[in-house]
Amino acid sequence: MAKVIVFGSLNMDLSVVCGRMPREGETVMGSGFFTNAGGKGGNQAVAAVRAGVETHMIARVGADEFGRRLTDGLEWYGVRCDAVCRAEGYPTGTAVIIRCEGENRIIVDPGANLALGPDEAIADFDAIAEEGDILLTQLECSLETTGALLAHAHARGVRTVLNAAPAFELPEVLYRDLDILCVNETECERLSGVYPADRWRQRDALGFFERCGVADTIITLGRRGSVTMGEGEDAPHLVEAFRVDAVDTTGAGDAYLGMLAAELVRGEGLTSAMEVATAASALAVGKPGAQRAMPTLDEVEEFLRSRRERVRA
Structure with a gap:
């Protein structure tokens, strides 16, 4: 059976709540501190395996306690970690997360996430990949390695x-190796020069990425949902978000991407996969943390059933 292969970052998240963001030179009291396994790569791998598909991780961690805990945690969820190795001389990646008023601010030290070179990544990939698999990656590791692996996998x-996060200027050739590009509003503007504020600007941004050579692009719009350009459609296809009370948005995008990849591996179409991914994202924001907040497929299906029943009522 086809599987999801995730190449990406593994970080230990250090998370704390505060009532408001401190001003320059100011200290504010916080609460609810905890450490939690994170990194976009790790989060998306957990989201995919919780969605019920075989999932492999390609990554590097430091030879330290955080690295051991991150690898053990992925394996506990069921992610296969044969290609997660310890990089001597590097610390494990860390992320400091400040949770304030339902939103978050994040500072990342990538550490060992930058230790994996193109040749190693491709060798790890070739030992795993088969026809029908999906490669899911982000931009928290070496851009050279990410680009080389995307080109190799596409070939x-x-x-x-x-998932073009965090966003920065990308080589034009990289776009042509993408079957699906997923960006949020800020990332969309950074890459295309168009902020997707309305349907017309969304169409302009999607058209930009199509001209760059991307087969399909998804723009996530936060509380508004997500859009893509359906085949033969003149206007973007909108998948509306679900209204939920957000506790922590840290893992929302990663829940979306992991579930999206899992649905695509199962053979679902893009817009159908987006609908299920939207439900996964809605469930993820209802819990604190990242990986611990990723919903199972059963939870997502029950959430969708309850919402459909509510609409019929």
Whole structure:
């Protein structure tokens, strides 16, 4: 059976709540501190395996306690970690997360996430990949390595998905190796020069990425949902978000991407996969943390059933 292969970052999240953001030179009291396994790569791998598909992780951690805990945690969820190795001389990646008023601010030290070179990543990938698999990656590791792996996977016929986060200027050739590009509003503006504020600007941004060579692009719009350009459609196809009370938005996008990849591996179409991914994201924001907040497929299906029943009532 086809599987999801995630190449990406593994970080230990250090998270704390505060009532308001401190001003320059000011200290404010916080609460609810905890450490939690994170990194976009790790989060998306957990989201995919919780969605019920075989999931492999390609990554590097430091030879330290955080690295051991991150690897053990992924394996506990069921992610296969044969290609997660310890990089001597590097600390494990860390992220400091400040949770304030339902939103978050994040500072990342990538550490060992930058230790994996193109040749190693491709060798790890070739030992795992088969026809029908999906490669899911982000931009928290070396851009050179990410670009080389995307090109190699695309040439092998493996479907490629890039979450362009954090966003920065990308080589033009990289776009042509993408079957699916997923960006949020800020990332969309950074890459295309168009902020997707309305349907017309969304169409302009999606058209930009199409001209760059991307097969399909998804723009996530936060509380408004997500859009893509359906085949033969003149206007973007909108998948509306679900209204929920947000506790912590840290893992929302990663829940979306992991579930999206899992649905695509199962053979679902893009817009159908987006609908299920939207439900996963809605459930994820209802809990604190990242990986611990990723919902199971059963939870997502029950959430969708309850929402449909509510609409019929």
